Amino acid sequence: xxxxxxxxxxxxxxxxxxxxxxxxxxxxxxxxxxxxxxxxxxxxxxxxxxxxxxxxxxxxxxxxxxxxxxxxxxxxxxxxxxxxxxxxxxxxxxxxxxxxxxxxxxxxxxxxxxxxxxxxxxxxxxxxxxxxxxxxxxxxxxxxxxxxxxxxxxxxxxxxxxxxxxxxxxxxxxxxxxxxxxxxxxxxxxxxxxxxxxxxxxxxxxxxxxxxxxxxxxxxxxxxxxxxxxxxxxxxxxxxxxxxxxxxxxxxxxxxxxxxxxxxxxxxxxxxxxxxxxxxxxxxxxxxxxxxxxxxxxxxxxxxxxxxxxxxxxxxxxxxxxxxxxxxxxxxxxxxxxxxxxxxxxxxxxxxxxxxxxxxxxxxxxxxxxxxxxxxxxxxxxxxxxxxxxxxxxxxxxxxxxxxxxxxxxxxxxxxxxxxxxxxxxxxxxxxxxxxxxxxxxxxxxxxxxxxxxxxxxxxxxxxxxxxxxxxxxxxxxxxxxxxxxxxxxxxxxxxxxxxxxxxxxxxxxxxxxxxxxxxxxxxxxxxxxxxxxxxxxxxxxxxxxxxxxxxxxxxxxxx
Amino acid sequence: xxxxxxxxxxxxxxxxxxxxxxxxxxxxxxxxxxxxxxxxxxxxxxxxxxxxxxxxxxxxxxxxxxxxxxxxxxxxxxxxxxxxxxxxxxxxxxxxxxxxxxxxxxxxxxxxxxxxxxxxxxxxxxxxxxxxxxxxxxxxxxxxxxxxxxxxxxxxxxxxxxxxxxxxxxxxxxxxxxxxxxxxxxxxxxxxxxxxxxxxxxxxxxxxxxx
Numbered sequence: 001x002x003x004x005x006x007x008x009x010x011x012x013x014x015x016x017x018x019x020x021x022x023x024x025x026x027x028x029x030x031x032x033x034x035x036x037x038x039x040x041x042x043x044x045x046x047x048x049x050x051x052x053x054x055x056x057x058x059x060x061x062x063x064x065x066x067x068x069x070x071x072x073x074x075x076x077x078x079x080x081x082x083x084x085x086x087x088x089x090x091x092x093x094x095x096x097x098x099x100x101x102x103x104x105x106x107x108x109x110x111x112x113x114x115x116x117x118x119x120x121x122x123x124x125x126x127x128x129x130x131x132x133x134x135x136x137x138x139x140x141x142x143x144x145x146x147x148x149x150x151x152x153x154x155x156x157x158x159x160x161x162x163x164x165x166x167x168x169x170x171x172x173x174x175x176x177x178x179x180x181x182x183x184x185x186x187x188x189x190x191x192x193x194x195x196x197x198x199x200x201x202x203x204x205x206x207x208x209x210x211x212x213x214x215x216x217x218x219x220x221x222x223x224x225x226x227x228x229x230x231x232x233x234x235x236x237x238x239x240x241x242x243x244x245x246x247x248x249x250x251x252x253x254x255x256x257x258x259x260x261x262x263x264x265x266x267x268x269x270x271x272x273x274x275x276x277x278x279x280x281x282x283x284x285x286x287x288x289x290x291x292x293x294x295x296x297x298x299x300x301x302x303x304x305x306x307x308x309x310x311x312x313x314x315x316x317x318x319x320x321x322x323x324x325x326x327x328x329x330x331x332x333x334x335x336x337x338x339x340x341x342x343x344x345x346x347x348x349x350x351x352x353x354x355x356x357x358x359x360x361x362x363x364x365x366x367x368x369x370x371x372x373x374x375x376x377x378x379x380x381x382x383x384x385x386x387x388x389x390x391x392x393x394x395x396x397x398x399x400x401x402x403x404x405x406x407x408x409x410x411x412x413x414x415x416x417x418x419x420x421x422x423x424x425x426x427x428x429x430x431x432x433x434x435x436x437x438x439x440x441x442x443x444x445x446x447x448x449x450x451x452x453x454x455x456x457x458x459x460x461x462x463x464x465x466x467x468x469x470x471x472x473x474x475x476x477x478x479x480x481x482x483x484x485x486x487x488x489x490x491x492x493x494x495x496x497x498x499x500x501x502x503x504x505x506x507x508x509x510x511x512x513x514x515x516x517x518x519x520x521x522x523x524x525x526x527x528x529x530x531x532x533x534x535x536x537x538x539x540x541x542x543x544x545x546x547x548x549x550x551x552x553x554x555x556x557x558x559x560x
Numbered sequence: 561x562x563x564x565x566x567x568x569x570x571x572x573x574x575x576x577x578x579x580x581x582x583x584x585x586x587x588x589x590x591x592x593x594x595x596x597x598x599x600x601x602x603x604x605x606x607x608x609x610x611x612x613x614x615x616x617x618x619x620x621x622x623x624x625x626x627x628x629x630x631x632x633x634x635x636x637x638x639x640x641x642x643x644x645x646x647x648x649x650x651x652x653x654x655x656x657x658x659x660x661x662x663x664x665x666x667x668x669x670x671x672x673x674x675x676x677x678x679x680x681x682x683x684x685x686x687x688x689x690x691x692x693x694x695x696x697x698x699x700x701x702x703x704x705x706x707x708x709x710x711x712x713x714x715x716x717x718x719x720x721x722x723x724x725x726x727x728x729x730x731x732x733x734x735x736x737x738x739x740x741x742x743x744x745x746x747x748x749x750x751x752x753x754x755x756x757x758x759x760x761x762x763x764x765x766x767x768x769x770x771x
Contacts (some may be wrong), residue, residue: 384615452645455613458636459643460663460713470662474653556652556695 006375007385010435011394013372017410017432018401022261024409024416028254035415036247045255052252054231059263061147061233066217066267068151073158074209076309079302081166081201082193082293086176089303093310094167100160100313102485102536104493106514107529109153109225111316113142114323114522116149119331121319127332136331143228150227154216156309162208168444169204173197191293195286199279207392211399213271214264218402221495221510225517234260235404242408242500253408261405268400317533324526343523350512351531357423358492358508358535365430366438366487372431373439373483374473377446381454382464395439398432407500414501421503429497430490438487445479475557478547485539492535509535564627565589566610566641566717566749571622573602573609580618581606581770587717587749592740594752594760594767601771603753607719610751611643612636626716642715642748644723644739648706650694656681656705657690663713680708684738700731707739711746718743720752724759736762 031042084090115121119136127133142149175197182192223233241253327338379385457467495510513528551557565588572582581602587593597603608614624632631639650659660677681689684704724732743750752763760767
């Protein structure tokens with residue numbers, strides 16, 4: 001196959017399922033589902049959807065969780081970078097970034113729940129000496145009706161993601177000098193950064209911010225763990241209807257998915273308006289004589305908030321680890337009475353079963369995504385087939401289009417075409433979500449590679465293939481492995497695609513862990529969530545370690 | 561008319577349709593032609609056009625031929641033109657020996673390859689360096705390895721893109737002499753791009769000015 005065809009092939013592979021899936025969602029929503037004999041268009045599905053008493057609350061939850069998480073995450077990241085970039089505390093945060101990023105959403109959500117629940121570690125630490133409680137208080141902290149714990153669970157995971165994107169954008173924004181100029185004109189540190197650097201950085205991180213917004217509105221696994229139950233978020237309710245044994249409920253589920261899609265588009269529009277308003281206010285601020293933005297006080301707030309998000313994830317993992325080896329653990333004791341390996345021994349056979357499929361799916365999906373990404377980037381290098389800004393939007397489409405809106409449609413197509421869900425189908429759908437991250441991770445280092453190296457190699461008689469395999473890829477070993485680690489972590493963390501497209505026949509570590517959410521067996525959750533985290537973290541450790549080992553005798557290869 | 565050497569016939573480069581430079585030159589075997597001009601005058605673009613690595617938005621017209629063979633449409637690896645950049649650009653993941661063997665023609669086989677590499681190193685006073693990590697070499701040593709790597713590939717012409725500007729002043733003259741001597745000994749036509757009049761003067765050949 002010609003290399004020129006790879007970018008087109010990739011776009012078809014990415015967009016085909018998304019667009020087909022959306023069509024497969026819209027048709028049943030308007031009454032057409034030939035599999036159960038419905039061919040007459042109609043609005044019955046919407047009528048029964050609007051008859052569901054939980055709908056207003058479910059819609060509100062989706063909007064509040066999405067907009068709240070996006071605003072909070074972006075705010076924390078912006079203030080942190082504005083006040084602290086270039087300082088030692090910032091460098092410490094930066095070192096935590098990769099591990100924080102690779103912790104799967106579900107594991108982070110479980111950890112947070114174990115911290116803040118009425119019988120969680122924080123209440124234990126304060127009881128009974130400060131609170132007087134000898135029993136867990138009867139408070140609805142986790143799964144609260146307002147969706148606050150859900151929002152918290154999303155923010156702790158989106159802050160590292162947006163921070164990574166911001167750091168990548170900073171390099172291209174000439175940030176240090178712009179900030180220095182603004183400070184020399186009398187602005188304090190946050191004001192200088194916000195006025196001189198932020199606008200340039202924001203245009204670069206805009207798509208990731210929108211991804212955070214769309215993702216937070218429609219996430220299912222985190223909502224199952226931290227979101228309310230009666231009613232749940234709209235996304236969770238859609239999954240319930242789509243998995244109903246009564247196929248007719250799919251019409252209602254499809255109508256709800258359509259509504260969810262409209263909600264997301266509406267929220268993106270609202271965000272767009274918000275951008276205009278903030279830009280106008282920002283311009284007024286630049287014109288005004290105000291040169292301060294709270295200076296050190298702002299910095300302190302930013303550091304505390306960002307520190308809390310990191311601490312929540314890390315402490316959450318700690319509590320999960322303790323629960324996984326806890327024997328009897330009375331309230332309000334801070335430490336279990338006994339430490340035992342019995343939980344691990346009891347759950348290990350199940351874990352071992354799920355590990356095989358999880359690893360196989362992640363490896364195959366990542367290998368395909370990596371091959372496509374390298375193909376696209378190499379086509380760009382050889383033939384100048386470079387993605388324009390519009391192409392970038394297309395790349396982000398599988399991340400922007402809510403999974404819960406188009407995956408049911410894909411499921412419907414599989415039903416129509418008689419395709420059985422299984423490991424193969426799950427791999428195919430994982431590629432959709434793995435590829436964009438792999439491509440984004442590999443793109444910058446691949447393009448930054450000094451192409452004079454290729455000219456030298458070619459002038460020595462090497463054809464393009466030999467240059468790629470013997471010069472470029474070996475020199476880019478570290479970023480290629482990092483991209484692979486990102487891909488593996490993304491695949492391991494996928495919940496909804498595995499659940500819906502696997503047709504209940506594919507059990508991964510993530511589907512099993514999330515399924516435990518309703519049961520409340522903390523020891524089991526501890527074991528499964530730790531395994532899930534380990535699976536996502538291990539590739540990152542390898543991506544750092546392997547190049548050092550492979551190039552231990554090559555000093556010139558050890559900086560990157 | 562199989563004219564020996566490197567011929568540029570009415571070579572013209574346009575950027576987005578605007579004329580950038582136009583040049584004709586004949587570099588005979590063993591001779592050095594210098595191209596001088598301020599930065600931004602398109603010196604490196606000219607070399608990229610001769611190497612065949614210039615893509616959109618640049619467009620090239622005219623003819624490049626080497627020893628009578630038209631190479632204008634050939635891919636870079638089939639042109640038989642060696643190049644030395646400002647940086648030595650040794651492949652950092654390969655040993656010094658593997659760098660030298662990278663371009664050694666397939667006709668040199670088995671033990672002869674190692675022998676050719678060792679001989680090339682000895683020629684520039686680096687005998688026994690084959691197993692070394694390029695990152696452990698000094699700047700001058702790296703340029704010498706880069707030179708021998710290029711020559712071992714048996715090119716038909718040599719392009720020099722300010723290859724001496726990364727060296728300090730006293731090392732500079734010495735390496736410059738080495739490169740010109742080697743190229744002359746191999747009977748290669750050499751096209752030198754530089755902004756340093758001393759380089760052009762040392763080259764001793766015709767000087768073309770851009771910009």
